[in-house]
Amino acid sequence: MTGEDVLEILAALERFDVCIGGGWGVDALVGEQTRPHGDLDLMHREEQEPRVLAALAALGFAETLSWRPVRFVVTDPRGREIDLHPLRYAEDGSAEQSSLTPGEPFHYPASCFVTGTVLGTRVRCLSVEQQLHFHQGYEPRERDLHDLALLRRKFTGHEV
Numbered sequence: 001m002t003g004e005d006v007l008e009i010l011a012a013l014e015r016f017d018v019c020i021g022g023g024w025g026v027d028a029l030v031g032e033q034t035r036p037h038g039d040l041d042l043m044h045r046e047e048q049e050p051r052v053l054a055a056l057a058a059l060g061f062a063e064t065l066s067w068r069p070v071r072f073v074v075t076d077p078r079g080r081e082i083d084l085h086p087l088r089y090a091e092d093g094s095a096e097q098s099s100l101t102p103g104e105p106f107h108y109p110a111s112c113f114v115t116g117t118v119l120g121t122r123v124r125c126l127s128v129e130q131q132l133h134f135h136q137g138y139e140p141r142e143r144d145l146h147d148l149a150l151l152r153r154k155f156t157g158h159e160v
Contacts, residue, residue: 001037003119005080009040010123012055019043019113020125021134022083026147028116028125030154035146039073039081043097043108043126046086051099056082069098128155 006024019038019052021027024042028035044052053063056074065073075081087095092114093110115122126134128151135148 001040001080004034006040006118006123007121008081009042009056009059009082010118010121012059013042013044013052016048016055017045018050018052018124020118020123021131023143023147024118025116025125026119026131026151027058028123029114029128029131030150031117033118034150035143039083041083041085043085043087043095046088049084052084064116067100070100071097131154 001022002141006020009065010020019025020041022039023035023037023045024040026115027035027037039069053061053074060076060078062072062076063072064081070084071085073081073083085097087097087108089095093113095108096105097108099106108126108130112127114125114126114127117123131151132148140148
């Protein structure tokens with residue numbers, strides 16, 4: 001997944017409320033691509049999902065994995081993969097995402113929706129704090145360790 005791919009996908013979804021997370025979200029915060037990315041993590045409004053899927057279908061994406069209601073994946077014939085995370089928003093701008101543990105959703109405070117840049121284009125992404133929070137509670141992979149070290153070095157002044 002290249003920066004150009006990210007911008008193409010976001011352009012197709014410009015009328016929807018989407019937000020970048022995961023590795024591309026980290027790189028958006030930093031303002032440059034720091035590692036290769038196999039996919040694009042996108043948060044979207046649950047109620048917009050049918051229209052988001054239709055817009056992605058117009059680019060050739062089709063669902064290839066479902067862990068609904070937590071998340072699902074769409075892939076296109078070129079092998080580009082988008083990991084979609086449906087969010088339910090509250091009036092205060094915060095959101096929740098279902099988890100695999102019923103009654104224990106993932107929480108997104110309103111303040112976690114910020115902007116970053118991909119190839120010089122402003123994009124909506126998750127905050128440093130939210131990215132650090134979501135990198136807890138599991139055995140980190142090499143790319144997770146890279147992202148954590150990058151965020152801590154760039155934004156907190158601390159190494160991992």
